[in-house]
Amino acid sequence: MNILEKITQNKASFSKSERKVADVILANPQTAIHSSIATLAKMSDVSEPTVNRFCRRLDTKGFPDFKLHLAQSLANGTPYVNRHVDENDGPEDYTNKIFESTMASLEVARQSVDVQVVNRVVDLLTQAQKISFFGLGASASVAHDALNKFFRFNVPVVYFEDILMQRMSCMNCSTGDVVVLISHTGRTKSLVEIAQIARMNDATVVGITSADSPLSHECTYVLSLEVPEDTDMYMPMASRIAQLTLIDVLATGFTLRRGNKFRENLKRVKDTLRGSRYEKRNE
Amino acid sequence: MNILEKITQNKASFSKSERKVADVILANPQTAIHSSIATLAKMSDVSEPTVNRFCRRLDTKGFPDFKLHLAQSLANGTPYVNRHVDENDGPEDYTNKIFESTMASLEVARQSVDVQVVNRVVDLLTQAQKISFFGLGASASVAHDALNKFFRFNVPVVYFEDILMQRMSCMNCSTGDVVVLISHTGRTKSLVEIAQIARMNDATVVGITSADSPLSHECTYVLSLEVPEDTDMYMPMASRIAQLTLIDVLATGFTLRRGNKFRENLKRVKDTLRGSRYEKRNE
DNA sequence: AGAAAAATGTAATTTTTTGACATTTTTTAT
DNA sequence: ATAAAAAATGTCAAAAAATTACATTTTTCT
Numbered sequence: 001m002n003i004l005e006k007i008t009q010n011k012a013s014f015s016k017s018e019r020k021v022a023d024v025i026l027a028n029p030q031t032a033i034h035s036s037i038a039t040l041a042k043m044s045d046v047s048e049p050t051v052n053r054f055c056r057r058l059d060t061k062g063f064p065d066f067k068l069h070l071a072q073s074l075a076n077g078t079p080y081v082n083r084h085v086d087e088n089d090g091p092e093d094y095t096n097k098i099f100e101s102t103m104a105s106l107e108v109a110r111q112s113v114d115v116q117v118v119n120r121v122v123d124l125l126t127q128a129q130k131i132s133f134f135g136l137g138a139s140a141s142v143a144h145d146a147l148n149k150f151f152r153f154n155v156p157v158v159y160f161e162d163i164l165m166q167r168m169s170c171m172n173c174s175t176g177d178v179v180v181l182i183s184h185t186g187r188t189k190s191l192v193e194i195a196q197i198a199r200m201n202d203a204t205v206v207g208i209t210s211a212d213s214p215l216s217h218e219c220t221y222v223l224s225l226e227v228p229e230d231t232d233m234y235m236p237m238a239s240r241i242a243q244l245t246l247i248d249v250l251a252t253g254f255t256l257r258r259g260n261k262f263r264e265n266l267k268r269v270k271d272t273l274r275g276s277r278y279e280k281r282n283e
Numbered sequence: 284m285n286i287l288e289k290i291t292q293n294k295a296s297f298s299k300s301e302r303k304v305a306d307v308i309l310a311n312p313q314t315a316i317h318s319s320i321a322t323l324a325k326m327s328d329v330s331e332p333t334v335n336r337f338c339r340r341l342d343t344k345g346f347p348d349f350k351l352h353l354a355q356s357l358a359n360g361t362p363y364v365n366r367h368v369d370e371n372d373g374p375e376d377y378t379n380k381i382f383e384s385t386m387a388s389l390e391v392a393r394q395s396v397d398v399q400v401v402n403r404v405v406d407l408l409t410q411a412q413k414i415s416f417f418g419l420g421a422s423a424s425v426a427h428d429a430l431n432k433f434f435r436f437n438v439p440v441v442y443f444e445d446i447l448m449q450r451m452s453c454m455n456c457s458t459g460d461v462v463v464l465i466s467h468t469g470r471t472k473s474l475v476e477i478a479q480i481a482r483m484n485d486a487t488v489v490g491i492t493s494a495d496s497p498l499s500h501e502c503t504y505v506l507s508l509e510v511p512e513d514t515d516m517y518m519p520m521a522s523r524i525a526q527l528t529l530i531d532v533l534a535t536g537f538t539l540r541r542g543n544k545f546r547e548n549l550k551r552v553k554d555t556l557r558g559s560r561y562e563k564r565n566e
Numbered sequence: 567a568g569a570a571a572a573a574t575g576t577a578a579t580t581t582t583t584t585g586a587c588a589t590t591t592t593t594t595a596t
Numbered sequence: 597a598t599a600a601a602a603a604a605t606g607t608c609a610a611a612a613a614a615t616t617a618c619a620t621t622t623t624t625c626t
Contacts, residue, residue, distance in 0.1 A: 015604060016591095033351055036582060047606045052584065063583065064347070064613090068316055071354040085535055091402035094539060098532045099393035103386045110382035119374035141428035145523065148421050187560040214561045237531045240428065241524055248520045249381045252368055256377060277470040278497045298573060299622095319613060330575045335615065346614060347582095 003069040004029060005104075006058055014057070020044045021054045025070070027086070033071050037063045098237075105227045105238035106245060112226040113246065121206050121221055122253035125150075128178040128204075132158040134166045135182035136191060138236040142182050142208075142243045149251045153258075154265065163190050170194050173203035180206045184227075184239040186213025195219060208243055286352040287312060289341055297340070303327045304337045308353070316354050320346045381520075388510045388521035389528060395509040396529065404489050404504055405536035408433075411461040415441040415481075417449045418465035419474060421519040425465050425491075425526045432534045436541075437548065446473050453477050456486035463489045467510075467522040469496025478502060491526055 007022050014022055021044040025032045032040060041048045055066035084101075085094050125131060131150055135143035140161050147159035160166045170179060179198040183191050186209035195205050195218035207219035216222045227242045290305050297305055304327040308315045315323060324331045338349035367384075368377045408414060414433055418426035423444050430442035443449045450473075453462060462481040466474050469492035478488050478501035490502035499505045510525045 017605065034348075037584090038582070048582090049584075049607090050605060053605090064350075065317075067347075068350065068354045071351045072357065074355065085539070087539065089539065091398045091405070091536060094535050095396055095398050095401055095532050096393065098535055099389055099396075099528055102528050102531070103389050106382055106386050106389075110379065113378055113382075115375045115378050118378055122374070138428070138431050141424045141431060144427050145421070145424035148424060185560065187562075189559055189561060192561070241527060244524060244527070245382055245385050248385070249378050252377050252381055253374060256368070256370065256372065276472055277468065278472060278475070279470075300574065320615090321613070331613090332576090332615075333574060336574090 002073045003058060003060075003066075004073045010058070014054075017044075017046045017050045018054045018057065020046050021051055029070055029074055033067050033074065102238055102241050105242060109225045109227050109242035109245065112224065113249075114223070117221055117223055118246075118249060118253065121223060122250060122257055124178055124204055124206070124221070125155075125250060125254055126257045127176070128155065129174070129176035130156040130158060130178070132166075132169055132173075132177070132179045132198075132203075133182065134160065134179065134191065134194060136161075136163070136188055138240055139182040139184060139243065142240055142247065143180075145244055146180065146182075146247045146251075149247060150254070153251075153254060163194075166190075166194050167197060170198040170203065171201060173198050173201040175202040177201075177203040178206060179203045180208065181215060181219070182208045182243055183213075183215055184210065184236050184243070186210045186215035188215070191215055192218055208246060285356045286341060286343075286349070287356045293341070297337070300327075300329045300333045301337045301340065303329050304334055312353060312357055316350050316357065385521055385524055388525060392508045392510050392525035392528065395507065396532075397506070400504055400506055401532060401536065404506060405533060405540055407461055407487055407489070407504070408438075408533060408537055409540045410459070411438065411487075412457070412459035413439040413441060413461070415449075415452060415456075415460070415462045415486075416465065417443065417462065417474065417477060419444075419446070419471055421523055422465040422467060422526065425523055425530065426463075428527055429463065429465075429530045429534075432530060433537070436534075436537060446477075449473075449477050450480060453481040453486065454484060456481050456484040458485040460484075460486040461489060462486045463491065464498060464502070465491045465526055466496075466498055467493065467519050467526070469493045469498035471498070474498055475501055491529060 004026070007026060011019060011022055021040070024040065024044045035043070037048050037051050041051045044051065052063055055063050058066065058069075060066040060069055085097050089097065133143035133146040133150070135141075143159050144161075147157055150157040158169055160169060173179065177198075179195070181191055181195055186192075186207065192215050195207070195215060198205050199218065199220070204221070205219045207216050207222045207224075209215045209219075209222065209224065210226070211222065211224035216224065223246060225239070225242045225246060227239045287309070290309060294302060294305055304323070307323065307327045314326075318326070320331050320334050324334045327334065335346055338346050341349065341352075343349040343352055368380050372380065416426035416429040416433070418424075426442050427444075430440055433440040441452055443452060456462065460481075462478070464474050464478055469475075469490065475498050478490070478498060481488050482501065482503070487504070488502045490499050490505045490507075492498045492502075492505065492507065493509070494505065494507035499507065506529060508522070508525045508529060510522045
């Protein structure tokens with residue numbers, strides 16, 4: 001496992017001094033791999049053997065071995081880690097941290113996706129009479145994005161931001177209709193109600209939400225994404241990105257299922273936009 | 284560059300003893316990174332300083348530094364790459380490919396972001412009288428998302444999907460207003476026009492778009508993202524995700540600039556939502 | 567062949583890491 | 597609240613590792 005993640009995870013189990021070391025390393029891992037144990041000890045305001053003990057606690061043979069592991073974690077291609085933004089971060093720091101955390105979350109999300117369910121949902125979508133995408137707050141823009149994607153497929157697709165419109169739309173559902181509900185927490189009351197209404201009217205309800213949430217219990221199929229959210233920011237960030245990527249997956253599955261002639265159709269849709277754009281000079 | 288490749292490439296220019304070292308390392312790099320210079324010298328049947336000189340010839344600071352580079356080369360398990368979806372891909376294949384491509388694109392985007400500009404734009408946003416986010420098509424949902432984020436900051440923020448509303452809104456701009464325009468290609472005519480209108484009315488225009496596009500030339504600041512888009516799908520996918528992440532970066536920069544009391548405010552906004560949600564049992 | 571240059575090795579030096587043990591801090595039980 | 601035990605941390609010395617300076621060997625070129 002990635003040693004940076006391991007440090008973050010085990011941070012709680014560290015002693016006070018070890019945590020000082022952990023903080024210094026996490027704050028600037030690049031510097032850490034190029035420092036000697038003495039330098040790192042001084043930076044952490046800790047004695048050298050403490051740094052050594054810290055390394056051993058992470059199941060490495062010693063400091064040099066630890067640096068090797070750290071270097072591997074930092075090498076590109078290795079999964080990214082959720083590093084939290086710090087008050088004193090400059091633009092470079094927080095930019096990189098946000099990008100890296102997003103990538104790390106996507107990796108976690110990827111591993112938590114149940115491809116069986118993806119497959120069944122794609123099946124469902126390709127056979128749907130009508131597809132609705134609903135979300136509220138931060139998930140509204142995800143639903144909005146799904147509309148944009150599925151609209152190109154020439155399928156009857158519906159999206160509303162307004163709760164009442166969402167409810168009315170679900171009241172008019174019937175067999176063969178698919179309602180996709182998007183919510184990170186799965187605890188938004190009105191969305192849970194909408195799930196109930198849709199099911200009462202024989203629609204199939206797909207939830208893109210967290211497992212074992214009130215919303216998930218009302219859904220026919222649940223596509224759950226276990227994405228760690230940085231709660232310090234009080235804003236949903238990574239969860240939306242994961243949801244969007246899942247929408248991309250569904251859209252891709254949809255086009256694959258429909259086959260080649262359908263791809264042609266997509267190309268035509270795209271070409272239609274040409275009139276609204278400035279031509280690219282050399283293509 | 285990958286140091287293993289470098290060894291292979293420069294092998295010709297090595298001396299006899301250095302080549303012995305190279306061979307031993309190439310034959311078993313995993314062993315090499317866990318050996319001391321003495322062990323490696325013995326394995327190569329060469330003296331210790333020779334190994335050291337070998338390391339320096341590869342532009343490393345010395346043996347330990349060389350091991351670090353080697354470790355990084357070896358870490359490259361599977362760098363995320365943009366693997367294109369194939370007609371015969373099953374659900375597991377395309378799910379993984381989409382997630383991986385998205386991560387790969389984010390990495391590319393991260394490297395292409397100009398943090399200087401990020402910093403200036405954050406400055407601008409924190410001082411803005413009014414912030415507008417406009418995008419069309421796939422980028423509309425990105426603007427939508429930006430609205431959701433910045434709305435929490437208690438800043439006057441505007442978002443319209445309708446071109447005419449966007450134009451009217453820009454007509455009413457004045458000094459101190461910031462208009463953020465989002466477009467992957469930067470070739471959408473009406474967005475370019477909106478940029479012109481906004482600037483004529485003394486607003487500062489920030490473009491989240493590709494460098495050197497018609498739109499970028501009309502912007503005061505350009506946050507360019509070089510994201511490779513899988514054109515086979517005829518749908519924007521990775522570009523949106525990169526744009527969203529950039530919005531996250533801006534939002535994060537914004538909150539950091541505003542300081543701690545402001546974070547408290549965000550928490551209050553979030554807490555307000557509580558009434559609309561089912562409580563979590565154990566927290 | 568023989569001088570000059572390059573390569574390599576030897577041995578000492580320096581740097582770095584680790585281990586043993588003392589001291590301090592924290593926890594636990596009374 | 598206090599003493600004993602346990603855990604954590606630091607000091608200092610020993611060991612290991614890496615590097616330097618310099619001697620020796622090998623190669624190259626005239």
